[in-house]
Amino acid sequence: MVSPAETIRGVRAGAIAFEDGVVALSVAPAGDVDAALAAALGEAFERLFRGGWQPAELHRVVARRGNPLQADIVADAATNAAEAAGLIDPRWLAQAEELPRAVRSSDRFNLLDAQLDLLLELGRLPPIEVLIPPPGTAASARAANTGDDRVLDRVRALLAKAESTDFPAEAEAYSAKAQELIARHSIEEALTARDRVEVVPYAKRIGVDHPYEGEKAGLLDAVARANHCRTVWSPEFGFSTVFGFDADIDAVELLYTSLLVQANRAMVRDEPAKGKARIKAFRRSFLVAYSVRIGERLSEATRHEIEQHTDLLPVLRGRDLQVREVMDRAFPNTVRARGRRVDSLEGWESGRAAADEAELR
Structure with a gap:
């Protein structure tokens, strides 16, 4: 008689069909199977946690598959790993x-x-860059900066107002102020950090x-580019890795999230009423144009702040x-991504x- 462990190994190796494996496990003694x-x-x-996967990332990748049972299994596994770790x-x-x-x-x-299918999916995931020490290893020495927290709290408040208003002029004013704070804080952080050798980029x-x-x-x-950061897009996992200094990365995440909310609201408001293909082309073109124009506006705001500190240019270039x-x-x-197609002039113009409306000066 084949044991549950042997059945699982057979399914993972492809020697036993998945459906046959589930049936075999369902009739085996429950204690042995579990x-x-x-x-x-x-x-x-x-293997995955030690290979760089963080709880939120692994949960998100599994949840995207659409089975809430599997997402819960990931959540339980992360909790168990955290509780069992002496260092975290x-x-x-x-x-x-x-x-x-x-x-x-x-x-x-x-x-x-769900468990057997998840086991097969986990086996397909490769190790990725370790950005946070996994459980059981030394915790990072990077300390929280209360000054950063205060600035980011002000940015969050401004962006929340930009997201909630139905008036473009108000959204523009709030978003512009948020970007001014972000750019100014980034410069101030560079000024205070230039003599601290231990300050290094993060991801x-x-x-x-x-x-x-x-x-x-x-x-x-x-x-990211307008805020002294760089990104690498990993479409197979549905995430981008953002590289930069702490304050800049936190600001990029906040600003991106808010601008995406504003973009979605404007896109739904302006999209054509009929035609599935037309709506799809409109939305893609809208987002391409929106990204290009936002990049221009953010860069303008950042350049304006840098112009007030021209003596800091060598430091910023070094960073x-x-x-x-x-x-x-x-x-x-890395491979440079191809330019995105614009199939809808209506969507392009609406996106710009x-x-x-979300102009950042």
């Missing part, structure tokens, strides 16, 4: 604690199906949701080189107009 699945999933999660980075722990959970009941057959992965992932990744890249070097070490074989 132990074998728990052991296999535990090994898979340990507080950022890793915070992600594990904040993962959403959907309380859902399921019969045993569906649960076995953070930011999820980019479908639909129109490529176009949204283009918006994130435009925001830009550091960011580029860190990115090249992490991704030595919407970007002007």
